[in-house]
Amino acid sequence: MASDRDVLPDNVKPTNYNISLFDLQTSAPWTYQGKVDLDLQINKPTTSVILNTHQLKLHSASITVESGKHGSAIKSSDISYDTKNQRCTISFDQELPQAKKAVLSIEFEGTMNNHMAGFYRSKYKPAVEPAKGVAKDEDGHYMFSTQFESSDARRAFPCFDEPNLKATFDFSIEIPDDLCALSNMPEKETRKSKDGHKIVSFEKSPVMSTYLLAWGFGDFEYVEDFTRRKYNGKALPVRVYTTRGLKQQGMLALESAHQIVDYFSEIFGIDYPLPKVDLLAVHEFSHGAMENWGLITYRTTAVLFDEYASDQKYRNRVVYVVAHELAHQWFGNLVTMDWWNELWLNEGFATWVGWYAVDHLHPDWNVWGQFVTESMQMAFQLDSLRTSHPIEVPVRNALEVDQIFDHISYLKGSSVIRMLASHLGVETFLKGVSDYLKAHTYGNAKTNDLWAALSKASGMDVTTFMDPWIQKIGFPVVTVAEEPGQISVKQSRFLTSGEVKPDEDQTVWWIPMGLKTGAQATDAKREALTEKEDTYRDIDTSFYKLNADQTGFYRTNMPPQRLVQLSKSLDKLSVTDKIGLIGDAGAMATAGEGTTTGLLSFLEAFPAEDNYLVWSEVLSSLAKVRSTFSSDEQVSEGLRKYSLKLTTDAVEKIGWDFQAKDDYLTGQLRALLLSSAGLAGHEKTVAEAQKRFKSFMDGDKKAIHPSLRAAVFKIAIKNGGKEAYQAVQNEYLTTTSVDGKEITLQSMGQVQTPELARDYLDFGFAKVATQDLHSVGMSLSNNAKTRLTVWEYTKANWPMIRERMGGNMVVLERFLRTCLQKHASFEVEKDIESFFKDKDNEGYDRGLAVVSDTIKGNARYRERDLEVVREWLGANGYVK
Structure with a gap:
């Protein structure tokens, strides 16, 4: 409910921002001056305007209210800051009347920080001799760009930084005259300013949320292609921008992007709405990419690919990330979630349809097998913890939202969408999506708006069967019992810890059974499971498999003997079936609902397997x-x-x-x-x-x-x-x-010793970009010999680590989660809890809760199965 949200007052509403940035100091202190003329609608009389600012200094503010003929400018009497809530109140001595248009003019100063948030600088090593105007210091050379999602536009300029406060944007920036500036829209004009500088202005943007505004400048060059479809009678330019010397590595992304823009225009039934598509490679980037409308920014490894020198796995990554971000141009940008609790609508859908586009371009990659072994298993892992959250999670304040950019929003969200699309039929599903987009174009929408469009397109009550998946925490395991010619099934919530209490097992999910049975493993049409328990008759128990092709987001717990039988019938199973069975057997072992020895015996059936994705799940x-x-x-x-x-x-x-x-x-x-x-x-x-x-x-x-x-x-x-x-x-x-x-x-x-592990951590914090520090910690914590060293190092160096990463909580939370959750010791879990007990953990508290829950689950699993595993290894000749 809107009343549960801590949002800006509704007495004024923005309609257009005219932003100009100038006097950019491209060396310490990295400041810039800015002016924003903000067109407002005043909905009710007021003596103040409250908007969002963070780490900005407002020099002055005045407002002109248009009435009768012309209004005169009223200077603000006071500017005060609420630093904790990242708000600023601009007060006036006289009451501002209700008006359809007023212009609030603010002059301000900001900083191009190095936290990968807001308007920031990225350090890089030039591939070739750079232009003279490139910023540099003793540390390196710099390019500049923005990252505003979820709520960091306020770090760059004063604004109404909430997703449903949409407006249009005019933007101009003063930069050295041998550099290139980019923004969401095409360049409108360039004019010379002070010596050696130019001012670049851009066309007015469509109505959009502040988090989608973007700009960047630097020593850029590009490769270009054009859409094959015509938009308003002409092909659209698609470009991949890089710093000088790298543009050829943008060819794979370019070739994918123009095809995907056309494909999405076709399947959504709505033409791509902007006059250009730019993709920009950014050297320092906290996420994988960001879907800014018309100027999509990417981490270099998510958009650049060298045909001769890159690992082939990055080919897959580049094509997928390009598709994911392009999906957002419609689903997220054209139609935006009403509030951050519906973040999953953006991310879950873009993840599913991103893979759908990759499958269209590269059917030989078996991307749905990849989806099941990577995305789905990762979603299961987080969602099988007590500390998980529903897909649609209440968000009171925008500052809380960064921690839900996680595997639930992206991967569980997309898994549930895949399940629904499979049940409705993909064509019907996409028809509903198209209707939803058309109904809410340039506006904001809620989950129920999507369900309503899909219900209409399919003639089914989508809301009823999807609500538990979206509103409730966790997912079910379907436990199977066999009798001659029939099976009994029971659904219950699945927890890795295996100790589900009655009050945690109240949800009854709608579960598509996806039953394959008989000698030919044919599809048996069965009603979905909508009760806690049910019986399915006329089953050929010589062979059957639930959740065919792993389209349902649930685990299955098969009788031990059935797992043995299935291991002898692998030829009847699809790649995704095999992945699902292996993942389920592993999860059942961890939770104590199955056995580790059963899993190890089952895996012995796979040495002759020749599919990468199945091997990936086995290993x-x-x-x-x-x-x-x-x-x-x-x-x-x-x-x-x-x-x-x-x-x-x-x-x-x-x-x-x-x-x-x-x-x-x-x-x-x-x-x-x-x-x-x-x-x-x-x-x-x-x-x-x-x-x-x-x-x-x-x-x-x-x-x-x-x-x-x-x-x-x-x-x-x-x-x-x-x-x-x-x-x-x-x-x-x-x-x-x-x-x-x-x-x-x-x-x-x-490395195999604590000494080398400590050396590697020291090296990491001295030489590795902040965005990649979690890779240092994760690679060491994946190694049993050095896992404890990472935790000891974190404790000993916490003030330095907190200072280094604290400017961007997404980065700090990811570091802690990936570095700590591999432990399987109650003692280590207690030590972590004790260490953080007296710290200010705001911004990464959810990550710490996940770490605690995961370690406890690992420790219980170790305690329960250690001796059984020892015995099995001995009986099978692996230990003496």
């Missing part, structure tokens, strides 16, 4: 088991031998060399198997990796295929100690590859 399920029991040396060694046996035949079959006929998934499988087998100690793989590593470090850059760098670097560091670690550290400092820094950071976590 990630196994990694969870190995991580949980890693503190017991005997069991840990037994599981290492088990891993080695599981991967040996497959790794020897696939080999090191890429063939011309290899498709994308084969290449990814090779990288995965070599990494897994090598890290488990497969002797031939280790020897070959060390040989190639030495040649590479001696200068033969072709000794390692770009997609195998991560595997080789990790194996080399694990087996080569300090020397190999230092060689990869040097590679981090010197690499010019767009993905080189990410790959080296992930690899250095394979």
